[in-house]
Amino acid sequence: MQRIWPIPPIEYIALNEHMETRNVCVLHTRAAYDAIKGHLTFTPAQDINVTEATLDYWDSLIKDIDAEVIYAIGGGLPVDAGKYIALKLGLPLVSIPTALSVDAFLTWASGYRKDGCVYYMETKIPDLLLIDFDRIGAGPDFIRAAGITDVLSIATGSADWAYAHKRGKNPEATPYDANVEAMVQTMLTAVIDCAESAGKGERDGLARLLECLAMEVQLCNFIGHSRPEEGSEHYFAYAVENVMGKGLPHGDLVGPGILLMAQLHNLDVPKLQQAMEYCGIPLNNIPQDVMLETLKSLPDYCIQHKLPHGIAHDLTDEMIASLQLTF
Numbered sequence: 001m002q003r004i005w006p007i008p009p010i011e012y013i014a015l016n017e018h019m020e021t022r023n024v025c026v027l028h029t030r031a032a033y034d035a036i037k038g039h040l041t042f043t044p045a046q047d048i049n050v051t052e053a054t055l056d057y058w059d060s061l062i063k064d065i066d067a068e069v070i071y072a073i074g075g076g077l078p079v080d081a082g083k084y085i086a087l088k089l090g091l092p093l094v095s096i097p098t099a100l101s102v103d104a105f106l107t108w109a110s111g112y113r114k115d116g117c118v119y120y121m122e123t124k125i126p127d128l129l130l131i132d133f134d135r136i137g138a139g140p141d142f143i144r145a146a147g148i149t150d151v152l153s154i155a156t157g158s159a160d161w162a163y164a165h166k167r168g169k170n171p172e173a174t175p176y177d178a179n180v181e182a183m184v185q186t187m188l189t190a191v192i193d194c195a196e197s198a199g200k201g202e203r204d205g206l207a208r209l210l211e212c213l214a215m216e217v218q219l220c221n222f223i224g225h226s227r228p229e230e231g232s233e234h235y236f237a238y239a240v241e242n243v244m245g246k247g248l249p250h251g252d253l254v255g256p257g258i259l260l261m262a263q264l265h266n267l268d269v270p271k272l273q274q275a276m277e278y279c280g281i282p283l284n285n286i287p288q289d290v291m292l293e294t295l296k297s298l299p300d301y302c303i304q305h306k307l308p309h310g311i312a313h314d315l316t317d318e319m320i321a322s323l324q325l326t327f
């Protein structure tokens, strides 16, 4: 038997029209919650500011939770924690993203940090995903559409997948599939086309961005892995996070990773960069020396963490010297 996960049921709704009568525990990130709590119709019995993505920390939160339903409000951190905690407690989970900043609210796994890398654990999908485009559109410029990097990463992720295929480095479980690559390439085109509108916080652009994130997630659910959208750009992001600290949004780390790896794969870098700029992704938050050191350490890092084969595994000093590091 092979089970294919679905994406969560999604409601496009104004938050002040969503009714809740159960006893609620909200997991949130403080700023995101403060920005939208005035639009909620209910008062939670508990609210917890989630500050870390480690299993020990999430376990430490569980003992204090006494609720009938978990709400995860904010970006990736609260929903990853929420999926884990709701599963452990056997409670339903409602996710309210305050920005389209990641794809975590659509997936069945929780990403957590361990030993300087990010790992994914099967948990659950949210039982309901509430999307209020007005609230997301009103969010900060740099984060509201930052999840575009998790679709733009198709460019370098699928290039890595094909690259590994040519070298015979894809294991049996993740064989290269040209038709799947063709499907994700159309999502890449669609997300580039909506970048300007999504970046401005317009409903149509944000809806298209969400559709692209959702279709990419569902396609990965069917094939059973994330190779079409996760490769060396994410490896760079995971490695550089150890130096930069965990405070930076995912897009700030993956975005530069995409532009670096796209150069090595000879992709259309200006087009990818333009899409990120439309969505306000800060591309120069990582100092050049940190970028260089991370790139140099990346082949060892990839082996150490057993990451699927990509161009990052084969980085040489010459390749690194050829890269433009400012965007």
Ligand SMILES: [Zn+2]
Binding pocket: 150, 234, 250, 254
């Ligand atoms: Zn990502």
